[in-house]
Amino acid sequence: MSKKGTRRHASGGPTMADLAQLAGVSKITVSRALGDSPLVNPETRERIQALAREHGYKLNISARNLRLRRSHTVAVIVEMKPSTDRTMFDPYPLVLLGGISQELTAAGYSVLLTTRQGASAAAVQAADGLILLGQGAHQDAVRRFDKLNLPMVVWGAQSGSDTHVVVGSDNRLGGAVVARHFIALGRHRPVFIGNPSHPEIFERLNGFIDALAVRGIKPLLMRRDEFTVDSGMDAVHSLHQRKVGFDAIFACNDLLAMGAIRATLDLGRSVPADVSVVGYDDMPLGASFLPPLSSVRQDWQEGGMLLARKVLALIEGEPASSESLPVSLIVRST
Template sequence: MRTTETLTGRRVTMADVASVAGVSKITVSRALGGSELVKAEVRTRICETAAAMGYRMNLAARDLRLRQRKRIAVVVDMPATNDRPFYDPYPLALLGGIMQECAAAGFAIVLTTSDPRMGAEAQDASGIIVLGQGVDHHAVRSLTSLNLPLAVWGADDGVEATMGAEVVGSDNRLGGQLAARHLIARDRRRFVFLGDTHHAEIADRAAGFAQGLAAGAQIVAQRGCDFTREGGRKAMADIVHEGVAFDGVFAGSDLVAIGAMQAMTDAGFRPGVDIAVVGYDDIPAAAAHTPRLTTIHQDLTGAGRLLAATLLSRLDPERFHAPRTRSLPVTLVARET
């Protein structure tokens, strides 16, 4: 029987582990893969032996043997800025749901961004999950050349379907309608919409908002802006400077709404009193802000799990069943604004 000392100076192989553990290579392979074909006590002994010997699985060899990589690339389509940090619920809550689903299925996650300098990170994967479609779907367009299964968080307007991608999202049109109904119920009639409608999700939220308006209500101003507080602040400051008369605001995200409220406060308005405001996402900052922001809630952790389940069903339809839906429900959370 081999000992670990005889292996000094070279990489430990699966055959070495099998020899020390007194089992076959296939048993070691199954045990390290968590297969229930190997008794629990034998799996434990093999895993402990492999760890003690410093064995590292050759992922390339495993993938070749299984004819499938066990890695999923998650591409976050947003720049790294202090005004919209990666540790916000978007994308962090989405990532948590993705990792929960993938880990249970035995897939590892490779996390990267849509920065072209990091594009190679997504190539060595079984499939790709894209968090954000980008302006005019640019993120998805840039990744389709890899010819890998794609699942995208966003809004289904048919563009991704032509590229073979699956789109998972919340019911953005309903979210817009809920915002409109809430503002009208507060006796508001002249509205501002803030958000870049070049993004499919924001376009759907704006369309739903317009559809939800009652007779006599109208959108008096609409401005595109970044998904940041500063973007919302600048857009609202411009509207106030132009002298637009309005009594309600629907913002495409909570960060934009919070920035807009800052501009209104600076101009002498009282958000929630003079002007009613509704955001979108229901991030913690919405509840922590003063006044507390009314917003549209979407289950981002559940969305992450649905994204992963959708992609896994593309990778292995026999093992993973396709989810019945690609759209998550939304609800309005009424607070002080």
């Protein structure tokens, strides 16, 4: 079936040049017709578009990207720790991704997903913009990708010295809200469970401490590196062994909170009568926990959408500034 004129290309379909020949016009006219440019006669346009459909023409994105110097692609760099085989402990990154994806797709962009390590770094530089996820978004990572000179936004906590755009929940506020909740309940021996070496957790802790300080209350920090139920239980058992008194627990994650509650109940104390507990992230499951868990809710989807909007703005050459998203305390039974 192969004649010289109708050569099939290895990659498959016909090119604009092929269509041009079929239609008896030049390449550029085909380009215009397919782009609905007003520069072509409506009849010609129709004819060419029909021809394109008929022959299953597909635009070669790589060629267009090269010519336009734009890929309409945003790279999302996710920190996937090699250590834990469970990639990330929680569903949130996906929700974040969902928000990002939704917004970018709507704007005609697509998402290039990359992990921090390895070879795919090469592909990143074809992107029009960058979104850095993964808690902390460690400075070295930021600096590394900064060198690409692309519009970039980072999810996480703002640290004063940063020059790039950071979007994140207002973790300080999150801590403060919980503190005020405890104060309103008349608690005065609160405990914080979590790992403050993550910038975001650090902010929560600070907000917590500062808001408590207003009443002269100093929380006890139970540092725990794992964000698991077991870790939460362990923290409370440890408090008990050390005979430390406490009447409120702020766990920086719902799993920790559930563990803490379980351990507290095991020790024969009541939640919330004896001990108030508040978690963080408002996992769907928390509402079904017994007793239903109070928690601080972040709007991840909105976060993702905001991240996306910021990169898009930067890509368009518009200014964009760092921003914190409000959080809300969902009070249930604990």
